[in-house]
Each structure stands twice: as C-alpha cells, then as structure tokens.
Amino acid sequence: MAALLRAVPRWRGPAAWGRPRHGLWCCSEQDPSRWVASRPPTMKETPSGTETEKFQMVYRFDAIRAFGFLSRLKVAQTALTVVALPPGFYWYSQGLMTLNSLCLMGGVAGFAFAMLCWMSHFFRRLVGILYVNELGTMLQVAHLTFWGWRQDTYCPVADVIPLTETRDRPQEVFIRIQQYSGKQTFYLTLRYGRILDRERFTRVFGMLDVPK
Structure with a gap:
C-alpha cells in the first residue's frame, strides 16, 4: 500500500478551498465553487443546520482520486x-470446457x-479531505463509498x-481517526497527505510532531 502511495503523483492544488457544493475531489482555481465532476457527494448522517454552515478545509489527500478510480x-x-x-457452467455441461478450467474460473472469481x-x-475508511466548521464543533470527513464515489460523514x-x-x-503510513462513541474508524495518512490549516487541525487532533 505504501508503494502504491509513492507511485501516485502528488498534485499541488490551492492551499485551501471552500466547502464543496457538488462533485468529487477537485475544483477549478478560477472558481472554487465549480467542481470537475457532476456527481453530487452522498451525505451521511448530516446533522441539522450544517447545510448553512461554512466549513474550512484542514487536510487533503490528493491521491484519493486515484484510489476512487x-x-x-x-x-x-x-x-x-x-x-x-x-x-462457464453451461460450457462445462456441454463438454466444451474441462473441469480444471471451470475450477480455475471459479477460483479467479472467488x-x-x-x-x-x-x-x-479499507478504501471506504480512507480519508480524502477533512473540514472543520467555523465554530470548531463539527468535523466533516470526505471518504469513498463501496462504488468508489465520494461520501461525507x-x-x-x-x-x-x-x-x-x-x-x-x-x-506511520496510516493512523486512525477514532470516536469515543466507537461509531466509525477512519484512516488518515500524514506522510502522504497535506495539512492545510494547522491551527484548526491541532484543535481537533492535538499537537502532533508532523512535517510542515
């Protein structure tokens, strides 16, 4: 997994963007509200009132798009x-395929x-982007769904x-984001990701000895 991370080129985008309105993982430098993809992110467990709040991006893992693909x-x-x-079963019943070939096909599928x-x-728990609201009370985690699309928790x-x-x-390559309630665990990489707002990041996760 670490070798795959090193193989993905790191795209240097803007230092910080506003909260996404729709789309996936990247946006235009000229207009941050315009996102490249047209598919809206799936919102999971959206607390009431967060739709009108402004969130600040504090962390970004650029290779998340490659993992989604x-x-x-x-x-x-x-x-x-x-x-x-x-x-394959039909061809075997007709004598057009040997049993070894059918077992090989089943083994590959399994x-x-x-x-x-x-x-x-793993991918559904890999963090792509982290946002924190202006009050510093809510963390928005952008990660992947089973189908490789974006989901916000x-x-x-x-x-x-x-x-x-x-x-x-x-x-370490991956560290865990855990909750006291034990609801869900996410994986974060500080080695290959970028902290965009160190002050807000520290307020949530504590003072860490990480490279700037």
Missing part, C-alpha cells in the same frame, strides 16, 4: 469475473470477490479521540 475498476473487474461463471471485500473495507469534534491520546504515531 481503482475502487471502481476493481468493482467492474469483479463483476466481469462473476458474470462469466454461468456461461479471489477477485475476496480482494474486492478487503479493498472496499459528520462527526462532533467532542466525540473525536485526539491522536495524542492514541498509540498511533504521525510517522
């Missing part, structure tokens, strides 16, 4: 291998499905466990 590609590849199984489950479990800052209180170290 990889996730969609894996879903398509798994679907193709599974769809090929019924014709392996593809297992890899999809593992990758989806809101967490009260008071429920977020500071990284200084966990055993994870900023130098």
Whole structure:
C-alpha cells in the first residue's frame, strides 16, 4: 500500500478551498465553487443546520482520486469475473470446457470477490479531505463509498479521540481517526497527505510532531 502511495503523483492544488457544493475531489482555481465532476457527494448522517454552515478545509489527500478510480475498476473487474461463471457452467455441461478450467474460473472469481471485500473495507475508511466548521464543533470527513464515489460523514469534534491520546504515531503510513462513541474508524495518512490549516487541525487532533 505504501508503494502504491509513492507511485501516485502528488498534485499541488490551492492551499485551501471552500466547502464543496457538488462533485468529487477537485475544483477549478478560477472558481472554487465549480467542481470537475457532476456527481453530487452522498451525505451521511448530516446533522441539522450544517447545510448553512461554512466549513474550512484542514487536510487533503490528493491521491484519493486515484484510489476512487481503482475502487471502481476493481468493482467492474469483479463483476466481469462473476458474470462469466454461468456461461462457464453451461460450457462445462456441454463438454466444451474441462473441469480444471471451470475450477480455475471459479477460483479467479472467488479471489477477485475476496480482494474486492478487503479493498472496499479499507478504501471506504480512507480519508480524502477533512473540514472543520467555523465554530470548531463539527468535523466533516470526505471518504469513498463501496462504488468508489465520494461520501461525507459528520462527526462532533467532542466525540473525536485526539491522536495524542492514541498509540498511533504521525510517522506511520496510516493512523486512525477514532470516536469515543466507537461509531466509525477512519484512516488518515500524514506522510502522504497535506495539512492545510494547522491551527484548526491541532484543535481537533492535538499537537502532533508532523512535517510542515
């Protein structure tokens, strides 16, 4: 996974953007409100009142777009291998395919499905962008869905466990964002991601010894 992160070129965009209105992960430098993709982000557990609040971007992981594409590609590849199984059974029943070939096809489909489950479990928890509202009370986490599209999850800052209180170290490839309520755990990479607003980031996660 670390090798894959190093292979993805790091795109240097604007230091900070406003809260996304629609679309995916990047926007035009001329007009931050215009996003490249047209698909709106799925809002999950949206607290009442957050629609009118202004959120400030504090962290960004540029390679999240590549991981989203990889996730969609894996879903398509798994679907193709599974769809090929019924014709394989038919060809075997007609004597057009050997048992070894049918078992190989089933093994490939099973392996593809297992890899999809593992990758989806990780990708759905990988943080792409972090936002904090102006009052510093709400954390907005932009991550991926099972299908590789963007999804926003809101967490009260008071429920977020500071990284200084966990055993994870900023130098590790991935560190966990956990909640006292134990609702959901996300994965954050400070080695390959960028902290855009260090002051707000510190208020949420505590003072960390990370490169500027």
